[in-house]
Amino acid sequence: MPPGGSEPSAEVRLPRRHRANSPRRARVAARTPARPRQRLDLLPPLLPPRLPVLARTRPGLRPGAPRRRREAAHPVTAALPETSDEQTWLPVTRVLEHAFCPRYTYYEEVLRIPQRQEIRYKVLEGRKVHARRERTNRGYKRKRLGVIEKLEDVALSSETLRLYGRIDEALRLADGTAAPLDYKFSPMPDKPRDYVVHQATAYALLLEETWGLPVRAAYVYYLREPRGHHRIETTPRRRASTRKLIRAMRSVREQACLPEPTRHRSRCRDCSFRTICPQ
Template identity: 30%
Template sequence: MDRVDERRIFTVTDLKQYTYCPRIVYYTYCLPLIRPTTYKMDAGVRAHEKAGKREERRTLSAYGLEEGQRHFDVWLKSSILGLTGKVDMVIEAGEGDGRELIPVEYKQSRRRIGTHIRHQLTAYGMMLQETWGGRVRRGFVYSLLKRRAEEVRLTERMQEQVRDLVTEMHGMVERERMSPPPRSPRQCVNCEFRRFCNDVL
């Protein structure tokens, strides 16, 4: 994939939201003045701040590692993907040819890991590989409610999907054409944009 035109750089959160519901990205970029802020968003920010402080005191056993260096709130930017974002934590383990970079995201949820979260982790892994070098083959989602980490394999297939999704986002925003709603109306129940979609719920 060649370097993208930098006229628009999406965030990794945009990518995650697009996988969950493309309309969120449409509203964000095509109707930017209407985006509301919800209690859920604010609560998530506070929970992430507390999680980082606790993480500093923990061992790496939750990730199946005996040792490694932790980097918190790491900003990444990829000129190839055309994405920017802040990953909650990066674990740097091993040295030389065995050096491994592992992106970790904290989630305030007990639910199983959805495809949108897998795409988010995969994007961070691709960005780490581009900007930091080293091997990136897996990531983790740490549930703040279950206090447990779950491994996510960052496969070639997922990487290809990330590239395709970024291309789709550019196309949607440039055409200013809103996508159909999600297949499941359950995804719309707590959405901050629900009142703007007149064809669901």
């Protein structure tokens, strides 16, 4: 019995952490039933983790391979090649890259190493500039080049060259010929670079085979320059040079051999593979 006193009334014994609290809190704690333990076997099952992109790719189709696309309503627009033949087809962009440096073909087609992401950023930025230029300068090319029909983002393919790709614009001209038009986000040089000439010639060969119209020239517009463009004649000599380059591309992929680098060593500064290339 405590000093002074009377018999203590029966009270609930609280855990040690509650004994110094107020009487009101003690009464509330006494009336609150204890929470039942949560059984782990009654919890909902966890969702499976998201699969990586490569795991969701269809069997037999590597990333970057030509996919089957819906054919456009226009009769002169070609569909891209079927996926069953993807081992023998090459994109037109490989022509530009191989002309820039033959080792691009080895790293991308043999080792399957992707380029840096900033390359994609430049492409998207170039399309934005292209859209703004079209809104502010609509009709300029049509008047200057004698265009009677223009199609944008046209799918092209060549069974002869086993190449496929998409051209920014395909033009039908008043003289009965056709012409591919490609947009570049890079600054305009005094004369077209050799790798740009090869790519433009390859587009001309694809467009000629797809449309069945003669192609005498290809056009390259530089979006950073107001009305700046190059007209690239598709001469027999240039056609033969581009065909030879395409055969060299296939040789690198089939033999899986590392080719000699470009003679222009200044291009190594802008190369996507400069950190792994032995040069």
